[in-house]
Amino acid sequence: MKTTQMQHDQFPREKKIRVGLMGATGAVGQAFMWMLSSHPWFEVTRVMASEKRVGRNYGEDVHWILPMEIPQSVLGYEIKSFDTQAMKDDGVEIVFSALPNHAARTAEPRLIEEGFYVFSNAAVLRYEEHVPILIPEANIETLHWIEKQGYPDKGFAITNANCSTTGLAVAMAPLKKYGIKDLVVSTYQSVSGAGHPGLSSLDITNNVIPYIDTEEEKMIREFKKILSVDVDIFPYCVRVPLMFGHLETVWVEFEQEVELDQIRRDWDESRQGLDHLPSTPEKPIEYETQFDLPQAKQAFYGFPQGMVVYTGRLKRQGSRIGFTLLVNNVIKGAAGGSIQNAEAFVTHYLDAG
Ligand SMILES: NC(=O)c1ccc[n+]([C@@H]2O[C@H](COP(=O)([O-])OP(=O)(O)OC[C@H]3O[C@@H](n4cnc5c(N)ncnc54)[C@H](OP(=O)(O)O)[C@@H]3O)[C@@H](O)[C@H]2O)c1
Incomplete structure (x- = not known):
């Protein structure tokens, strides 16, 4: 291979x-x-x-x-x-x-x-x-x-x-320097996140379940420990009928003014200092410019497969900056x-x- x-x-x-x-x-x-x-x-x-x-x-x-x-x-x-x-x-x-x-x-x-x-x-x-x-x-x-x-x-x-926290922490780490005031996150999490055999097919086929036991508490606690920040985080974690990949939408408010182009540059440079680790992708965070990406079907894209966190749909509304992200829950997560x-x-x- x-x-x-x-x-x-x-x-x-x-x-x-x-x-x-x-x-x-x-x-x-x-x-x-x-x-x-x-x-x-x-x-x-x-x-x-x-x-x-x-x-x-x-x-x-x-x-x-x-x-x-x-x-x-x-x-x-x-x-x-x-x-x-x-x-x-x-x-x-x-x-x-x-x-x-x-x-x-x-x-x-x-x-x-x-x-x-x-x-x-x-x-x-x-x-x-x-x-x-x-x-x-x-x-x-x-x-x-x-x-x-x-x-x-x-x-x-x-x-x-926890897998959904990993995607969020990877995307937010290069932006921590702007001072995170607070962060609102909604997740769309695949079924493999619950392991195998996991959920009953009768429960998840043609369905979306707006609750994943202890997931929101884990996200709050782990995000703060990983980035060493004491900020308010407001998550809703939802299970969707997908095999792999967790998609997330994020609305963050920073202490400092930051341009959207600068955020993309920060994401582009997220490999810094990690060249020596074989499983680190050339770009650990890849920003998707196409308006309807990233999508969950990309979960195993990239090299090493499944190790890239994809971001997209970066935008500003009022005092908040929003974006989407995709993390492969069983690989990078x-x-x-x-x-x-x-x-x-x-x-x-x-x-x-
Ligand atoms: N799934 C994800 O996306 C994900 C992401 C991040 C973290 N995690 C965490 O990773 C861990 C594994 O998750 P998973 O989704 O892979 O779970 P899983 O599909 O349920 O697999 C559990 C594994 O542990 C083995 N096992 C179960 N009970 C055992 C026991 N008493 N002694 C020894 N082995 C035992 C099982 O063996 P048998 O097959 O023989 O039962 C199986 O190999 C969990 O702590 C989970 O929270 C999962």
């Missing part, structure tokens, strides 16, 4: 880093398997799901929901038990977690306790004091919080945000974001010595 080859050529690594993956059969777990199958630095060494699947073959057992074909190289994995000693014996240091909260609540602290470097998509540890909700485009400076957790003597957790965070850790700590 040409794209994979590009990554390997640009980011060579003599020996790959062995990683474990928990929750490998879920919506986010599949996105991990797909991305890691061609990753230039990481090699999936232990694949885990719930106990009932232990001993089964991944390719035969997974209910594959991604729009691209399952990679040949992941078909033959055996699903293994959650055994930290076996992981150590296999040389695993980094563990990616795509566990639901109820399972993450016990598994993640145990992994940290045993010295693993945990990159998690679950919400359980996100609000702990020294645990960053890391989004390299928004708050790379919080990476060093792992030292407050005891690294290098101890394991640590780095989380990524979950697995891809986590992998990018692990890349940041590897370059800033493991490779720096």
Whole structure:
């Protein structure tokens, strides 16, 4: 595959880093398997799901929901038990977690306790004091919080945000310098955001549901922690009958006057300082000039696929500036974001010595 080859050529690594993956059969777990199958630095060494699947073959057992074909190289994995000693014996240091909260609540602290470097998509540890909700485009400076957790003597957790918050934080990070007064956001979130099997088809087919449990609270709390701002945020989060991608509309008021062209320039430059991370797109934020874009069907566009946050429809009304955005919830909003965070850790700590 040409794209994979590009990554390997640009980011060579003599020996790959062995990683474990928990929750490998879920919506986010599949996105991990797909991305890691061609990753230039990481090699999936232990694949885990719930106990009932232990001993089964991944390719035969997974209910594959991604729009691209399952990679040949992941078909033959055996699903293994959650055994930290076996992981150590296999040389695993980094563990990616795509566990639901109820399972993450016990598994993640145990992994940290045993010295693993945990990159998690679950919400359980996100609000702990020294645990960053890391989004390299928004708050790379919080990476060093792992030292407050005891690294290098101890394991640590780095989380990524709730998927809709990730899109919002990526788009707003370059604009924070204008002083955010407050922000109104409405989301149109795909069904895969609820995992697999997720919502009943009878509930979501031909329907729109104006409520997603705890989503609005997460958005408020996580946005403030990520951007280190204390501002009022007014979200409405809505589930729509789409497979992938969360579309959002935003109305923001800034302290300072800012031209719309300047905002587009800020978005254009959002890669600054992240050239060394293989999963960072050339332009992490792409502004769409066509009046009816971005649309949800673009969720897997860009390179790496699904890692670009698309913005559009920038306009001014009264004292507010409005725009739309699209984030791929299972890639940039979950697995891809986590992998990018692990890349940041590897370059800033493991490779720096
Ligand atoms: N979906 C998204 O867009 C998204 C975005 C950002 C963050 N997240 C977060 O990412 C995590 C995973 O979400 P998801 O949507 O991928 O969920 P999911 O589709 O329900 O997948 C859950 C995964 O965890 C495994 N699992 C369930 N219970 C377990 C247990 N007790 N012990 C070990 N493994 C267990 C499942 O294995 P089996 O298949 O064997 O049951 C499956 O592999 C959640 O914390 C979610 O909030 C999701």
